[in-house]
Amino acid sequence: MESGFYRLLNRSTCCQFFFNTCKDNDVRIDRHADGQDDAGDARQRHRKALNEGEVAHELVFVGKGMLRQYYYKNGKDVTEHFSYEGCILMCIESLLKQVPTRLIIETLEPAVIYLFPYDKMMQLTKQNWEINMFYRKILEYSLIVSQTKADSWRFESARERYNLLLETHPEIIKRAPLAHIASYLLMTPETLSRVRSGVL
Secondary structure: OOHHHHHHHHHOHHHHHHHHHHHHOOOOOOOOOOOOOHHHHHHHOOOEEEOOOOEOOEEEEEEEOOEEEEEEEOOEEEEEEEEOOOOEEOOHHHHHHOOEOOOEEEEOOOOEEEEEEHHHHHHHHHHOHHHHHHHHHHHHHHHHHHHHHHHHHHHOOHHHHHHHHHHHOHHHHHHOOHHHHHHHOOOOHHHHHHHHHOOO
16 A cells, blocks of 8 residues: 555554554564664575465555565566555455465664564454454555556556656656656656656
């Protein structure tokens, strides 16, 4: 989930309530890939938070840094999604069905992420209406993001796709490697360069 959900989280008391509830119930919250120096920064980029073939058991809250979800197709990696501070990241099919994922989650920057067990989330949704609504909003927003992205791929030109990303998620344009941005927009790095230079 990206900046729209980031704004939702900032406005929602549910998010803070969920954090507090997790602490009260001793739910594991992992700090992950927090680079401390230049050497550490180099080591902490491209760390895997989830690998292909693994089963997702947790929702990922991004506290610091940028991550991406990607998969391999015909020997090339294709970026599916970017997440950064305030976003929630999950492999929906693997999480809901408890089957191995074909997606990979990696850090693009030194990052701090918080991992919340899905089974604990389900327990909390039954106990508390606010948590239930919070979880519902996560799923609803995920569906909206997926539909918006699919429509963009179907109906918009390369320039329109780039401009939409620049308008809605400038952090991605500023911080993500151009090769990953190109694959996310379903274009080659060369096409992305022409779009950025105004040729297309």
